[in-house]
Amino acid sequence: MRSLTRRNFMRLGAGSVAAGAAAKMTLLKPAALWGEGREVAASDRVRFAAIGTGTRGCQLLEASLLVPGIECVAVCDLYDSRHEAAQETLMSKVPATRNYREILDRKDIDAVIVAVADHQHRRIVVDACAAGKDVYCEKPMSHTLEDGFAMIDAVRKGNRIMQVGSQRVSSIVYEKAREIYASGALGEVFFIEGSSDRNSPSGAWVYPIPSDASEQTIDWNAFLEGAPKRPFDAARFFRWRCFSDYGEGLAGDLFVHLLSGIHFISGTDVAPMRAQSSGGLFRWKDGRDFPDLIETFYDYPKFRVALRCNLNNAGGEPIRFHGTKGTMEIIGQTMTFIPQDISPKPETYSVLGWPARLRKEYAAQWKLDHPLPGPLEYQAVEAETFTAPEGYSDVAAHQANFFNAVRTRKPTVENEEFGNHAAIGCHLANYAYFKKTIATWDPVKNAIRG
Numbered sequence: 001m002r003s004l005t006r007r008n009f010m011r012l013g014a015g016s017v018a019a020g021a022a023a024k025m026t027l028l029k030p031a032a033l034w035g036e037g038r039e040v041a042a043s044d045r046v047r048f049a050a051i052g053t054g055t056r057g058c059q060l061l062e063a064s065l066l067v068p069g070i071e072c073v074a075v076c077d078l079y080d081s082r083h084e085a086a087q088e089t090l091m092s093k094v095p096a097t098r099n100y101r102e103i104l105d106r107k108d109i110d111a112v113i114v115a116v117a118d119h120q121h122r123r124i125v126v127d128a129c130a131a132g133k134d135v136y137c138e139k140p141m142s143h144t145l146e147d148g149f150a151m152i153d154a155v156r157k158g159n160r161i162m163q164v165g166s167q168r169v170s171s172i173v174y175e176k177a178r179e180i181y182a183s184g185a186l187g188e189v190f191f192i193e194g195s196s197d198r199n200s201p202s203g204a205w206v207y208p209i210p211s212d213a214s215e216q217t218i219d220w221n222a223f224l225e226g227a228p229k230r231p232f233d234a235a236r237f238f239r240w241r242c243f244s245d246y247g248e249g250l251a252g253d254l255f256v257h258l259l260s261g262i263h264f265i266s267g268t269d270v271a272p273m274r275a276q277s278s279g280g281l282f283r284w285k286d287g288r289d290f291p292d293l294i295e296t297f298y299d300y301p302k303f304r305v306a307l308r309c310n311l312n313n314a315g316g317e318p319i320r321f322h323g324t325k326g327t328m329e330i331i332g333q334t335m336t337f338i339p340q341d342i343s344p345k346p347e348t349y350s351v352l353g354w355p356a357r358l359r360k361e362y363a364a365q366w367k368l369d370h371p372l373p374g375p376l377e378y379q380a381v382e383a384e385t386f387t388a389p390e391g392y393s394d395v396a397a398h399q400a401n402f403f404n405a406v407r408t409r410k411p412t413v414e415n416e417e418f419g420n421h422a423a424i425g426c427h428l429a430n431y432a433y434f435k436k437t438i439a440t441w442d443p444v445k446n447a448i449r450g
């Protein structure tokens with residue numbers, strides 16, 4: 001019997017780790033935020049307003065309370081009860097309006113957070129840039145391809161800072177993943193997969209409609225700007241994601257997070273080259289325009305990406321990078337790097353069809369060709385899990401990055417170009433799905449062919 005060398009032990013270790021056991025756990029330490037732990041003078045504070053204080057707008061306001069050196073001085077929404085919700089979140093009776101132009105006219109406001117339904121992003125971002133405000137705009141950046149390029153023009157023309165709201169890009173977990181990817185520890189990565197699967201009415205956007213919703217409490221006509229006119233319809237107002245007049249379905253809502261994370265980690269600064277989609281509307285047949293299952297295969301210059309959103313099974317939101325030397329998996333605020341066992345091994349499979357004399361000869365030669373390494377050549381290759389501390393908020397980190405950029409005038413990582421590339425990925429997925437074709441991105445004409 002051969003003794004268990006460190007190298008053989010390593011082989012066993014890597015194999016067993018690949019089967020699921022993580023060897024080492026590291027708690028990541030968030031970087032200190034600007035202004036943390038000290039009183040920021042009023043003159044150093046960034047004053048902002050929130051336009052759109054629905055579900056996401058209120059989440060963003062809540063997270064903004066964790067970011068030092070900023071102050072929300074006004075809120076805006078088309079639905080009156082959302083003024084109240086925003087003020088409750090801020091624990092302050094800041095001025096509230098239905099008309100975002102009143103906010104843009106104020107000279108004491110540096111920046112706006114835009115968290116309105118997607119079809120309204122372009123108009124508000126373009127107007128905000130023209131009014132000299134920096135903009136945090138929720139994901140997906142654009143409702144249409146044209147919207148994205150119009151927003152880029154507006155940001156450049158106004159010399160503004162813009163950040164798009166896929167908060168993973170500011171997460172310490174994604175930062176670590178980006179570091180591991182860049183280090184080459186994964187080897188060459190040719191395939192990346194991600195999914196976002198849910199199984200509940202809320203996950204399928206069947207949100208409840210509040211009892212006071214009416215044309216008196218909601219400025220329905222303002223909501224319809226940029227969309228076809230139609231009589232008041234509360235379902236369309238509260239469940240806008242289901243309708244192509246206002247949203248982009250699963251691709252715009254959820255692929256965009258997966259794509260933003262993948263682009264950030266892999267350092268991708270282009271839109272996908274091609275997309276092919278499959279799927280269907282199987283279960284949530286409530287008059288919506290979009291499928292409840294979509295799978296898209298993307299071609300990028302150096303790798304392929306497979307994404308899936310399924311509203312019919314709660315599978316969570318994993319992203320996996322499959323490299324020639326290891327696999328990296330991110331689930332929520334935890335990332336695990338699992339090395340693959342690529343140490344040389346003698347062939348045992350195909351030689352089964354060889355006579356014993358040839359097998360023996362091969363085994364002897366293999367041993368000669370692969371001497372065991374010396375004691376100092378052993379290298380531990382272990383799985384490692386990295387996780388964010390409890391209570392860590394990548395939403396607050398993302399806002400901190402935005403407000404720091406507002407101060408320093410240095411572009412954010414998830415700027416208008418980045419946001420547009422991820423959004424183009426969403427538009428390609430929908431184009432391929434609805435037209436039953438392969439959608440090809442033409443970066444010269446900024447158009448989809450197919």
Ligand SMILES: NC(=O)c1ccc[n+]([C@@H]2O[C@H](COP(=O)([O-])OP(=O)(O)OC[C@H]3O[C@@H](n4cnc5c(N)ncnc54)[C@H](O)[C@@H]3O)[C@@H](O)[C@H]2O)c1
Pocket residue numbers: 051052053054055056057076077078079082098100114115116117118120138139140165166167222223237238240253
């Ligand atoms: N980053 C994330 O994880 C995340 C999560 C949820 C939503 N979002 C994004 O945030 C945005 C808002 O989503 P939501 O879930 O909060 O929707 P929501 O329907 O809950 O809220 C949107 C609000 O925007 C308001 N609005 C629409 N047009 C307006 C206008 N012209 N002026 C002022 N207010 C206007 C509506 O009145 C509504 O209250 C969307 O772009 C969505 O994709 C991002």
